[in-house]
Amino acid sequence: MPLPFLVNPNAPVPIFRQIADGFRAAIGRGGYAAGDLLPSVRAIAEDLGVNPNTVHKAIAELERDGLVAAERGRGMVVLAGTRAQARASGDEAVMQHLAEAARLAAAAHMDGERFEQLARRAMRAASTQQPTAPRTGASS
Amino acid sequence: MSSTVLSGTPPTHAAHRGLPATFAALLRKDLRLATIIILPSLAALALLSLVAVITPLLGEDAMRALGLLALEGRGVLARIGAFATLFWIISAFACVLSALAIAAGDSSGRARHLLPVLPVSSRMAYASKTCACALVIAGFLCVTGAVQMSGDATMIQSGSIFGYGLLLANGVVWAFVAPLFARTFGGAFVVTIVTPMLLFLACSVVGDAIAFFALKWTLISRDAAPWFGDGSLAESGGLGFEFSMLISNRAWTCSAVVVLAVGLWCAWHARKAVLCARSVRGVTRLGVVRVVACVFAAAGCSGIGAAAVVWNDNPAISRALVAAGTYESYRTMPVDELVRRWGSYWAFVDSNRATLFDRSDERHGFEAMFWPIATQDGPASVGSLDPEELIARRLITRAIGERLESDPEGVRAAARALLDADAPRSPIEQVRLAELIGPRTRASVLLHRLAAGPSREETRVDLIMLLTPCLSMLDPQWDNMSKWRRQPGEWLGGVDQHAWGLAPFRIDCGGGPKSCPMASARAEAVVFVTALEKRIEEGTFEPTDARSPHDRLSVGKAVLRAARHALEPSFPRLADHRLADSPWLKDATRAPSVTDDQSLYLPASLLFDHAQTDSSYLLPTGH
């Protein structure tokens, strides 16, 4: 299947991180279920038109974060585990929305401090609304 | 998609096609580079042939205009052959431009980055270019050669073949040098044409100057310089007459060969540029220095080569070398032998001159005898001589002159011995021997011979002509050494008779003394003898001089009288026979005005205007 994300070489984020984040988001959304094989390094590299070393780096980061593991004879498999998924989903979901908010802030020429202020205000508002939402430590 | 890609196993390489196929691909490409030149050239040649074929159909005027009239009826091939020269010219251009297209086609075009990237050895790539070039040249030469053969069977000289080949070789070789200096095709064209021409010019001019100086200094070191040309080489440092002697076809050929050698050397260094492995660099100081050094080296080689060729070829140089040897032998020769040689040289000259007289039918009589003698002492003495004789004369003259300075006694003794010897000698030989002793001796010898009564008219003419320079002895400002330097008639007409202490005289010949050289010569001889007679009588002429005691005038009154009588008769045999029928000759009287030719029929006394001439000069008519 085609990769569900793109990389933007003109973003201030290194590409390997964009790939890792892309997979993180995909795993978080459930695009890759536990036990699914990630595409091969070569396939990812060709699909995105990037350096295979970059892909290696991205997958190494995912491996370090405990989201995937190498399985002999098969490739990289997505690990089972609520914790992993949750972490992925948690971090990733927030990041996705935050990214959008950050774009809006940049368009409004808002500086970082103001953005933090707003984010904290939003957190406070959100935590009052959902007292049972687990605090995953996803502070800015 | 093929499974080989997906599997990721090392791909199977395409089978290596082998060297011949690679070379063939390169050769095809190189020939294709040249087609832009080949096709139009072939078209031009075809057009020429077509013109030759259809000319008869256009009528006689067309045939005449193209110079084919003589070939009417000889066939198509002969007419095409008449254009052979044009074919050669077009072929030369085609070959050189094709070479340029092949050599510069890669480096000046878009494919500049294609060839050096391909894994072919540079040797193969360069060989492909040279092969392509050779094929093109061979093709054009074959076609042109065939045309030449079918034309008029005029043999082409080997010289023009060599020259054409040299020109073609230079064009082709320098085409392979051009990519080193030019990035574009146009620039390469300019380099190919201009560079060898400039180099050739430099080699020719500078090389010729170098050759000249090399030859000059070699001649000087061999002591042959005074004997080369007119002898001015040793003194002057300049280029002039000798310079034009040296510029010859051989020297130009030398330059062309040197330019070709330089071209080959440059082409060797331009290999990488031709194969696009090196681009044109800018002008650097080092580059300029190298170019200048190369030009001078080339000019030097060309000069030395031309000098060597000229050294072997030029007859003047070999003559000069031989002369140097002869001169050396003269210098070491014993004085008797040298003086004898001096005498025999003039005897030889005299015998040659006599032969001349027999052959000369346009110039009649006295005149044929007159001019060679008259000019012997004068300024124009060398103009009529061929180079061999000129050198021989200068050799012996200079040897004698030097010997006179180093051993005057010995020379004079030898000359005296020869004069006193009994052997018969021509008057000229005697005079030259006598001159070694002194002018008085000279005069004595001449007067004695005149008095002895020469048997042949030619001899009498000699004596008269040789006598006139003795007039300088009567000059009040004569100092024993001054030489006679006047043309016939010049003295007679211009002398200050009073200052010289001469009794008045005047000749009567149409146009004056200068227009009557023969009459003047005879008159001058008469004046001399008469005046000398008078001075000896009066005792005003010194028979000898303190500075040169060996030189003595040893003539007495009787000798002088006899000499004067010998001067009197006319020269009918030597005169122009066509005048023999003139009426006044029968009367032996004077015509009112006499031309120089007619004067030969008159006795010496009748040459003078009796009204204005002292009677001492005259003899009564009838003697």
Add this chain to the structure above:
Amino acid sequence: MNTTELSRASGDPAVLRESDQTPSTQNPGKDAIELRCTGLSLRFGKVRALDGLDLTIAPGECVGVVGRNGAGKSTLFRSIIGAETPDAGRIETTPAMGRVEFLARTGFVPDTLAVYDWMNAGQAIDFVAALQPRFDPSWSAELQSVLGIDRSVKIRDLSRGMQARLAFVLGLSHRPDLVLLDEPLLGVDAVTHDAVLEVLARMRSVQGCTMLIASHQLGDLARLADRVVFLDRGRIVEECETDELVTGTHRLIVRGVAEGWSAAVSDSIILARRQDSAHILTVRGDAAPIRLAIERAHPDARIEQIALSIHEACADRLRALETTP
């Protein structure tokens, strides 16, 4: 792209093993070439195109070359490939090989298509095929189809994008182990751009070839290069891992300091500019020490930090080179 075929073949054991063996810098392909340039110098008249250039490319590595126009990029490529003869210096490879073998294993894609004017695309490809011993017809056919080459078109009639594509085919059809690309994507359209990137990524994945790319398209360098070197006036003045370039370059916008203030000179400060009433410092590496130093010296200063993309990171470095004597 290929992922559909890939999933179809996912059951094939050969494919699965392959993913572990995709070449990387830690594990270069077995035919990869290491390239070493030492002390390259070249003068065109008075201009020094190369001035003692040293560059080493590890086997399987991809190096990007960035520099202003006229910095010597093209001269460097031409020297490596043999289209130019340097005045001094050496170019060596590991494994050592002769010139012909080196050219057979090297592919060069120049910025302008190098081919004879009278040919059409097909003849050009055949010409190269005849002269490249390692020419792979199937790989070439694949390249031609991926890049959409029409063999019958004359060279004269090719558009810019088509020229670039053909240049790729001519330069890469023989599966080179060393790939040199000199501004290969100047002014090409988006479709060509993507197709070419796919091909290059494939070559790196499958073969693990060593690459040297010169490009002004910094995004492409971000994608493909392991390392970026900066070329200025004929020598390498800086080199950096690509990711480092992005993560390790920040801009600090400093407001509230005096007009004439200038940051203390430090190795980490690449560039210092003024814009409106603010000072903009481009900092290499960790920006925190500089921030602290400024805050300590000027407590009233307001500092903001921006992460840079590769484009700004390179641009600021190039601006800095412009001002250095």
